[in-house]
Amino acid sequence: MKKYILNRIIWLFFTVIVTAFMIFTILYFIPGDPAAAILGANASPAEVERMRSIMGLDKSYLTQLWEFLSGIFHLQFGNSWVYADTPVISIIAERLPRTLIIGCCAMVINIIVGVSLGVIAGTHEAKWQDSLAMTIAMLFISAPDFWVALILIVIFAKNLGWLPAAGIQDGVKSYILPVITSSLGGVANNSRQTRSSILEVYREDYITTARSKGLPERKVIAKHMLPNALMPIITVVGTGFGRITAGSPVIESVFGVPGIGLYMLNAMNQRDYPAVRGCVLFLAVWTAVVMLIVDLLYGMVDPRVKVRYGGGKR
Amino acid sequence: MEAERGRNMKKRNKKQDQYENSSLLRETLTRMVKSPTSKVACAALCVIVICCVAAPLLTPYKPTDMDVTHMFSGPSAAHPLGTDSYGRDMLSRLLYGGRYSIALGLAAAVFGSVFGIIFGCIAGYFGGKVETVIMRLCDVWTSLPAMLLCILISAALGPGFFNTILALAIGFMPIGTRMIRGQILSERSKEYLEAAESINCSTLSIMFRHLLPNVISPIIVATTMGVGLQITMAASLSFIGLGVQPPAPEWGAMLAAGRQHMLTYPYMIIFPGLFIACTVLSVNLLGDGLRDALDPKLRS
Numbered sequence: 001m002k003k004y005i006l007n008r009i010i011w012l013f014f015t016v017i018v019t020a021f022m023i024f025t026i027l028y029f030i031p032g033d034p035a036a037a038i039l040g041a042n043a044s045p046a047e048v049e050r051m052r053s054i055m056g057l058d059k060s061y062l063t064q065l066w067e068f069l070s071g072i073f074h075l076q077f078g079n080s081w082v083y084a085d086t087p088v089i090s091i092i093a094e095r096l097p098r099t100l101i102i103g104c105c106a107m108v109i110n111i112i113v114g115v116s117l118g119v120i121a122g123t124h125e126a127k128w129q130d131s132l133a134m135t136i137a138m139l140f141i142s143a144p145d146f147w148v149a150l151i152l153i154v155i156f157a158k159n160l161g162w163l164p165a166a167g168i169q170d171g172v173k174s175y176i177l178p179v180i181t182s183s184l185g186g187v188a189n190n191s192r193q194t195r196s197s198i199l200e201v202y203r204e205d206y207i208t209t210a211r212s213k214g215l216p217e218r219k220v221i222a223k224h225m226l227p228n229a230l231m232p233i234i235t236v237v238g239t240g241f242g243r244i245t246a247g248s249p250v251i252e253s254v255f256g257v258p259g260i261g262l263y264m265l266n267a268m269n270q271r272d273y274p275a276v277r278g279c280v281l282f283l284a285v286w287t288a289v290v291m292l293i294v295d296l297l298y299g300m301v302d303p304r305v306k307v308r309y310g311g312g313k314r
Numbered sequence: 315m316e317a318e319r320g321r322n323m324k325k326r327n328k329k330q331d332q333y334e335n336s337s338l339l340r341e342t343l344t345r346m347v348k349s350p351t352s353k354v355a356c357a358a359l360c361v362i363v364i365c366c367v368a369a370p371l372l373t374p375y376k377p378t379d380m381d382v383t384h385m386f387s388g389p390s391a392a393h394p395l396g397t398d399s400y401g402r403d404m405l406s407r408l409l410y411g412g413r414y415s416i417a418l419g420l421a422a423a424v425f426g427s428v429f430g431i432i433f434g435c436i437a438g439y440f441g442g443k444v445e446t447v448i449m450r451l452c453d454v455w456t457s458l459p460a461m462l463l464c465i466l467i468s469a470a471l472g473p474g475f476f477n478t479i480l481a482l483a484i485g486f487m488p489i490g491t492r493m494i495r496g497q498i499l500s501e502r503s504k505e506y507l508e509a510a511e512s513i514n515c516s517t518l519s520i521m522f523r524h525l526l527p528n529v530i531s532p533i534i535v536a537t538t539m540g541v542g543l544q545i546t547m548a549a550s551l552s553f554i555g556l557g558v559q560p561p562a563p564e565w566g567a568m569l570a571a572g573r574q575h576m577l578t579y580p581y582m583i584i585f586p587g588l589f590i591a592c593t594v595l596s597v598n599l600l601g602d603g604l605r606d607a608l609d610p611k612l613r614s
Contacts, residue, residue: 015457022458023466030470142595144546144566146553147587150573154580165577246459250550254573265554268469280466284458 004299012292017069019284020277024068027273028061034271038081055081068277077278082270088278092260096282098168099248099259103286105179106244110186111237117187118194118233119221125199133191140188145247149181149254166256178255182247186240193236197229204228230301238294242287345607352603358596362589366412375403377410377563386579395585398568399575404582408589411563414475416593418558419545422482426544427537429483430490431530435521437491438498449495452488460485464547468556478557482544489540490533497529531608538601542594549590565590 035051036043043051052058056067056078071077077088121133156177157165168174201207202225210224211217248261256262260279267275346352365372381401389396395404437448458466464485471477501507510524549566551557558564560571565586572582 015454018454019457022454026466026470031472138595138598139591142542142598143591144549144587144594146550147569147583147590150569150576150583151587154576154583158577158580242459243461246461247550249465250461250554253554265465268465269555280458280462283462287459288457 001299005296008292008295012288015288016072016281016285019288020069020072020281021065023277023280023284024065027276028064032271033057034081034273037271072281077281078274080267080272080275082267082272082275088275091263091275092278092282095258095260095263098257099245099252099261099283100286101175102178102182102248102251102257102259103241103244105175106182106186107237107241109179109183110190110240110244113183114187114190114237115194115226115233117191119198119226121191121195122198122202123217123221123225125202130195134195137188137191140184141192143184145181145184146250146254148184149177149251152177152181153254168257174255174257178251178257181254182244182251185243185247186237189236189240190233194229194233197232198225201225201228227301231298234294234297234301238291241290245283245287245290248283342604342607346603349603349606351599352607355596355599355603358592359600362412362593362596363416366409366416369406369409369413373403373406373409375406377402377407378561379403379406386575388579388581396579396581398571398582404585407563407568408565408585411565411568411586412589412593414558414562414564415545415548415566415590418475418479418482418548418564419541419543419597421479422486422544422548423537423540425479425483426486426540427490427533430487430492431494431526431533433487434491434494435498435526438495438502439517439521439525441502445495448491452491455488461547461550464551465554465556468551473556473559475558475562478548478551481551482547485547486540486544489536493533493536494529497532498525501525501528535601535605535608538604539598542597542601545590545594545597 033048033052035055035057036048039048039051049058056064059067068077075089077092080086080088080091083091117133117137121130124130153165156163163176164170164174207220207224210220215223248259249265250261251257252259252262253265260282264276264279264283267273267279346356379402381397383401384393384397385399385401387393387397387401393403393405395408397403398407433448433452437445455463464481467481467484468478471481506524507520510520515524548557549564549569552559552564552566553570555570558567560567568586569583569590572579572586576583
């Protein structure tokens with residue numbers, strides 16, 4: 001098991017470096033001069049040249065790449081180009097918790113609601129509970145989350161006046177709508193996956209055995225069905241988290257939540273590339289860490305992984 | 315004599331091929347027709363596509379016709395879905411916009427799948443180092459969540475219709491690659507491949523004539539579902555200002571425009587979203603139906 005964990009952590013390390021390389025390269029080759037864009041149309045060529053040297057743009061691609069990559073390990077992404085003298089990392093540190101709160105709460109809802117819906121649907125195959133749960137899941141998958149967000153704002157902020165429409169001034173209340181909209185897609189995917197996993201194990205012999213022992217249905221589901229159906233569910237939960245993180249720019253811009261996603265979008269419009277690099281890298285690393293946790297869970301749940309890496313009983 | 319026999323043989327083979335192909339297709343179609351959900355989804359999708367293609371016949375207004383005397387007029391007989399902030403007819407904008415949205419989703423999913431299939435076939439068939447390189451690249455590619463990658467790429471390429479397709483297709487590619495390669499792994503040791511190799515078929519022919527038809531079903535389903543996903547993603551990109559740009563009436567861009575007035579004129583966001591949701595819903599239901607029809611084992 002140690003070998004497995006070590007393996008995954010080395011892979012995470014490698015992923016971070018390659019992702020950083022990708023982010024840097026994509027942004028480096030965006031046409032147009034960021035220095036000229038930031039200074040505006042009236043800047044003289046000499047001013048642009050001076051700005052370029054301040055921003056470090058006069059150095060070669062490899063030098064810039066090396067500076068960026070070596071900076072990552074000291075958690076330094078340089079200063080913001082637009083808000084001079086403000087380190088990107090301090091802006092990220094201020095905004096990260098908001099993105100994480102939304103992501104984690106949405107993930108918890110995904111797991112609880114998604115898995116319960118899936119279990120209900122799977123154990124009532126072809127009955128009304130099944131159809132209802134799967135219809136809800138299908139609707140959640142199909143409706144674009146940012147549209148649902150807009151509709152919820154109109155209903156709950158404008159018509160009912162219960163929740164704020166944008167911003168985070170109202171504390172917990174202002175996070176309710178962003179969390180709900182972020183979790184919709186995940187709830188749907190989780191419930192669909194849980195249902196089909198449950199159906200796969202539903203008619204297995206050991207389930208019949210468990211029932212014939214006289215176990216109540218609730219225990220059969222919790223102790224015999226779910227553990228065996230768990231593997232694909234864990235995968236979907238993990239990838240769902242990636243989707244929530246990647247969707248954060250859109251959701252945060254709809255609700256005006258000053259998190260990393262919104263900051264990234266604004267920085268992109270202002271061509272503040274150090275900020276964009278920092279934000280994308282943070283979101284990617286965060287996703288990779290969650291995937292690592294998922295992989296480790298896999299190792300714990302699936303005895304085959306344990307055996308392969310020589311940790312478990314053979 | 316020999317030549318004639320050869321020709322006859324070829325003819326017969328061709329006939330057999332055709333028969334077999336049509337029978338798989340026919341079988342799939344028959345199964346799909348049996349499912350009422352697939353039928354409804356298919357019909358709904360056809361209606362939406364036909365309406366978008368035949369938009370000039372259905373509405374008297376052009377999507378860019380402005381009418382300053384009728385700004386923000388709610389749904390009425392003249393404008394069934396109302397008008398926007400420039401007095402443009404929402405229904406005609408939505409119908410013309412559907413061309414962009416549906417074309418974006420379809421093109422992105424198909425291009426992504428085709429490239430995914432090519433790389434997946436190469437990885438799966440050759441194995442060894444080639445496979446390791448391609449699959450590791452896929453892992454790295456997917457380490458950046460798809461939406462983030464699309465945002466980055468479309469920022470790099472600049473906004474626009476074709477750049478959006480490219481950005482979305484690049485994000486979709488690794489999914490196809492993984493899927494095809496996984497399928498091929500289970501086929502690699504089968505006898506028909508050995509047979510094809512022993513009669514000296516070329517590598518290309520083995521990969522695409524013998525192997526691909528046996529592993530294509532899941533990717534057809536994934537592509538169909540992908541169309542729905544890509545329509546949503548394209549709309550999200552346009553919504554945050556990176557995809558198709560106004561005044562092009564793409565659905566996401568219309569939502570972005572309607573958002574500024576949504577508290578006073580909610581119909582401006584309700585209808586574009588409904589169009590996206592209905593299209594994606596029918597595509598997804600069709601995908602579900604197709605999956606059940608192509609592989610009855612998967613039917614739950």
